[in-house]
Amino acid sequence: MKRTSRDIRTANRYEVLRQIIAASPTSRQELAAATGLSLATVATLVGELLGLGMITEVGFEDSAGGRPRGLVAVNPSGGALIGVDIAETYVHVELFDLALNAVARAEEDMRPGESRPEQVVGHVAAAVGAVIAQAGIEEARVLGVGVSVPGQVDRDNGVAEYAPNFDWRDVPLLDLLAEHLAHPLYLDNPLRACAVAELWFGAARGRGDAVVVNLGTGVGAGLVLGGGLHRGVSNSAGEWGHTTLVLDGRLCHCGNRGCVETYVGAPGIMRRLRELSPGSALLHPGDQTATVGALARAVAAHDPVAVEVVRDTARYLAAGIADLINLLNPEVIVLSSWVAATLGEPLLAEVREAVARHALRRPLAATEIVLSPIAGDPVSLGAATFALEGALGSPRRGAGSARRPVPAGSRGAAPS
Amino acid sequence: MKRTSRDIRTANRYEVLRQIIAASPTSRQELAAATGLSLATVATLVGELLGLGMITEVGFEDSAGGRPRGLVAVNPSGGALIGVDIAETYVHVELFDLALNAVARAEEDMRPGESRPEQVVGHVAAAVGAVIAQAGIEEARVLGVGVSVPGQVDRDNGVAEYAPNFDWRDVPLLDLLAEHLAHPLYLDNPLRACAVAELWFGAARGRGDAVVVNLGTGVGAGLVLGGGLHRGVSNSAGEWGHTTLVLDGRLCHCGNRGCVETYVGAPGIMRRLRELSPGSALLHPGDQTATVGALARAVAAHDPVAVEVVRDTARYLAAGIADLINLLNPEVIVLSSWVAATLGEPLLAEVREAVARHALRRPLAATEIVLSPIAGDPVSLGAATFALEGALGSPRRGAGSARRPVPAGSRGAAPS
Ligand SMILES: [Zn+2]
Numbered sequence: 001m002k003r004t005s006r007d008i009r010t011a012n013r014y015e016v017l018r019q020i021i022a023a024s025p026t027s028r029q030e031l032a033a034a035t036g037l038s039l040a041t042v043a044t045l046v047g048e049l050l051g052l053g054m055i056t057e058v059g060f061e062d063s064a065g066g067r068p069r070g071l072v073a074v075n076p077s078g079g080a081l082i083g084v085d086i087a088e089t090y091v092h093v094e095l096f097d098l099a100l101n102a103v104a105r106a107e108e109d110m111r112p113g114e115s116r117p118e119q120v121v122g123h124v125a126a127a128v129g130a131v132i133a134q135a136g137i138e139e140a141r142v143l144g145v146g147v148s149v150p151g152q153v154d155r156d157n158g159v160a161e162y163a164p165n166f167d168w169r170d171v172p173l174l175d176l177l178a179e180h181l182a183h184p185l186y187l188d189n190p191l192r193a194c195a196v197a198e199l200w201f202g203a204a205r206g207r208g209d210a211v212v213v214n215l216g217t218g219v220g221a222g223l224v225l226g227g228g229l230h231r232g233v234s235n236s237a238g239e240w241g242h243t244t245l246v247l248d249g250r251l252c253h254c255g256n257r258g259c260v261e262t263y264v265g266a267p268g269i270m271r272r273l274r275e276l277s278p279g280s281a282l283l284h285p286g287d288q289t290a291t292v293g294a295l296a297r298a299v300a301a302h303d304p305v306a307v308e309v310v311r312d313t314a315r316y317l318a319a320g321i322a323d324l325i326n327l328l329n330p331e332v333i334v335l336s337s338w339v340a341a342t343l344g345e346p347l348l349a350e351v352r353e354a355v356a357r358h359a360l361r362r363p364l365a366a367t368e369i370v371l372s373p374i375a376g377d378p379v380s381l382g383a384a385t386f387a388l389e390g391a392l393g394s395p396r397r398g399a400g401s402a403r404r405p406v407p408a409g410s411r412g413a414a415p416s
Numbered sequence: 417m418k419r420t421s422r423d424i425r426t427a428n429r430y431e432v433l434r435q436i437i438a439a440s441p442t443s444r445q446e447l448a449a450a451t452g453l454s455l456a457t458v459a460t461l462v463g464e465l466l467g468l469g470m471i472t473e474v475g476f477e478d479s480a481g482g483r484p485r486g487l488v489a490v491n492p493s494g495g496a497l498i499g500v501d502i503a504e505t506y507v508h509v510e511l512f513d514l515a516l517n518a519v520a521r522a523e524e525d526m527r528p529g530e531s532r533p534e535q536v537v538g539h540v541a542a543a544v545g546a547v548i549a550q551a552g553i554e555e556a557r558v559l560g561v562g563v564s565v566p567g568q569v570d571r572d573n574g575v576a577e578y579a580p581n582f583d584w585r586d587v588p589l590l591d592l593l594a595e596h597l598a599h600p601l602y603l604d605n606p607l608r609a610c611a612v613a614e615l616w617f618g619a620a621r622g623r624g625d626a627v628v629v630n631l632g633t634g635v636g637a638g639l640v641l642g643g644g645l646h647r648g649v650s651n652s653a654g655e656w657g658h659t660t661l662v663l664d665g666r667l668c669h670c671g672n673r674g675c676v677e678t679y680v681g682a683p684g685i686m687r688r689l690r691e692l693s694p695g696s697a698l699l700h701p702g703d704q705t706a707t708v709g710a711l712a713r714a715v716a717a718h719d720p721v722a723v724e725v726v727r728d729t730a731r732y733l734a735a736g737i738a739d740l741i742n743l744l745n746p747e748v749i750v751l752s753s754w755v756a757a758t759l760g761e762p763l764l765a766e767v768r769e770a771v772a773r774h775a776l777r778r779p780l781a782a783t784e785i786v787l788s789p790i791a792g793d794p795v796s797l798g799a800a801t802f803a804l805e806g807a808l809g810s811p812r813r814g815a816g817s818a819r820r821p822v823p824a825g826s827r828g829a830a831p832s
Pocket residue numbers: 241242243252253254255256259261
């Protein structure tokens with residue numbers, strides 16, 4: 001999709017609110033300097049945000065030799081946002097104030113085989129009700145609920161098109177949720193949720209071009225290009241996990257062979273550990289989280305097998321990251337999600353070293369590789385951010401509004 | 417870099433002129449509908465283009481039930497643009513009118529070993545002088561000269577940073593050229609020249625996200641994202657030729673192993689032919705153009721070795737193209753440059769079939785794969801387009817102006 005003037009106005013509105021959240025209190029003049037927008041444009045956008053109650057006037061500062069400048073700040077109590085992270089084994093929900101501080105959390109476990117759409121929707125509705133109750137706020141104060149579900153999603157229609165781990169195809173998730181929840185709902189996947197979290201609150205903030213490499217059970221790359229999320233023509237950009245790294249290599253669930261994900265996703269890491277040391281005490285069969293946690297502790301204790309597993313993983317990861325650097329020439333590569341958080345600095349160090357062997361000199365010199373600075377669950381935060389963006393007006397680009405009409409009579413169905 | 421309001425104004429100016437060139441004569445109302453810009457914005461930009469003499473008022477059309485609408489058209493004689501394609505064995509130069517019709521052409525051969533910077537600059541200056549003389553126009557009518565040189569370039573400073581085939585490092589090419597040419601000069605590489613040619617005049621026109629896959633001696637992917645050229649933070653985006661396709665595969669001149677370019681670049685294709693049939697009559701040692709031409713003719717005659725070489729090449733190419741589709745989810749993949757033009761439809765058919773085996777269903781369904789529709793040399797056309805963009809005002813993004821100040825006393829040095 002091409003950018004239209006409406007897209008640009010929306011992007012500017014995001015940019016100004018992002019800057020206010022990052023640097024409250026701030027003046028229109030500072031906002032203009034930080035965003036590159038004209039003072040007139042900033043003044044208009046600040047007026048809109050004041051009108052929405054998302055920010056407030058908080059006084060004046062002296063300016064050298066001029067009139068005092070009005071200061072604005074984010075209004076944390078101007079509304080609440082809810083982020084829902086539907087993962088393989090749990091549903092994690094957080095409620096945020098408008099400064100995107102987490103105010104309440106709830107989690108529902110899901111046992112294997114309990115992932116029929118109605119069951120998952122029941123868990124989500126219960127957890128959303130729980131966080132609203134915990135926060136003690138009125139339902140009407142919730143500006144929106146962002147929902148992340150793994151796999152490929154049609155966000156315009158709120159459909160989970162393909163979620164291999166749940167064996168879902170074309171599940172109308174937002175329609176099902178709208179029977180329980182009366183709030184505006186937004187659907188996307190963890191890849192883009194993590195990217196938008198970095199864009200608003202993490203290592204991609206203020207960067208034009210950034211790649212958020214998601215390392216979990218699945219693997220992908222959320223793309224921030226030209227200061228905004230790059231979705232592609234059918235909202236499926238970022239499927240870097242299915243980049244061919246080894247022609248005719250390991251078989252992937254996508255049908256292709258040698259995909260990055262088969263080597264650096266959590267199951268691929270477990271497979272490498274099993275190859276190197278079939279009876280390793282680090283191996284917790286069927287439990288990726290426990291295995292990756294054990295690996296991280298063993299690396300800290302200089303266990304040679306664990307060190308080798310991390311090095312091998314980093315080698316594959318680095319070849320794929322070098323491809324991203326050569327192709328996109330980004331300012332920063334952010335390693336995100338739970339595998340990156342668990343393996344942490346030792347993984348980062350190996351990756352940096354191996355990337356330097358693969359990437360071209362010029363783009364390599366322009367790129368930093370960092371761990372995500374976001375504490376807590378980036379997926380819930382990103383999902384809530386989609387709800388915030390929705391409340392600011394959805395861009396036409398790749399989207400239209402994912403907002404659902406509020407179904408008549410459904411308010412009472414949301415537990416509170 | 418983030419997009420600033422100035423970038424956006426420049427992008428809008430490009431968009432409006434692009435549309436006028438494509439659909440002259442046209443009205444402001446039609447332009448607003450085609451570009452998604454407001455009528456007020458279009459009217460302002462049309463006023464600027466009229467002021468620059470790039471377009472003219474050409475009459476009125478009736479509008480249903482309203483006032484007659486003013487029509488504008490591109491003004492071909494509003495100025496001339498020159499595109500310079502510096503390749504391994506020749507310098508090809510074309511002069512275009514403002515509708516980007518080629519008006520004059522000149523070519524200088526370069527023998528191996530004649531590629532010292534001063535020698536190349538001499539060839540360029542002679543050929544530029546020749547096209548201006550052929551066209552019979554005044555020097556002052558030339559709005560700019562765009563120069564494409566293979567390899568990595570610093571366009572802000574006009575430096576050819578690394579051109580492996582010439583063994584150039586940090587050659588201040590525009591400074592050297594400015595001693596001979598008094599026109600505004602712009603430097604970039606063939607990868608981005610082909611991409612911008614497709615964006616303005618080819619298969620990427622009106623598309624938000626497109627990838628222009630360049631198949632020549634070198635291989636790369638020019639990226640059109642969000643309706644504009646994606647350059648990356650240090651103008652080196654698009655180095656897809658150095659994507660790892662076969663971990664620990666063929667050694668590449670970049671130092672990495674298994675790069676796409678080592679399999680699908682013209683030397684890689686020749687290598688495959690030699691492997692399959694060492695004494696093949698199709699093989700013209702040291703002459704890539706002749707060999708690829710012979711292959712194309714042999715495929716047309718159903719020669720089994722030639723068919724196998726093209727199929728193998730397509731297989732590697734398709735794995736790399738599937739990576740691009742999965743990662744970027746573009747609307748169109750354009751196969752460009754001389755290898756694509758020479759192997760043509762048979763290559764395209766094999767690529768389409770093999771991509772379908774590698775790419776994910778959802779992004780695959782959204783992507784067309786086509787041969788470049790541009791007749792003639794897309795590199796010269798793209799280089800001239802950089803000069804046109806420069807004349808319209810360079811965007812700040814990734815650039816600043818690459819325009820050189822006119823050195824005093826240098827006008828007479830340009831042959832005419
Ligand atoms: Zn795969």
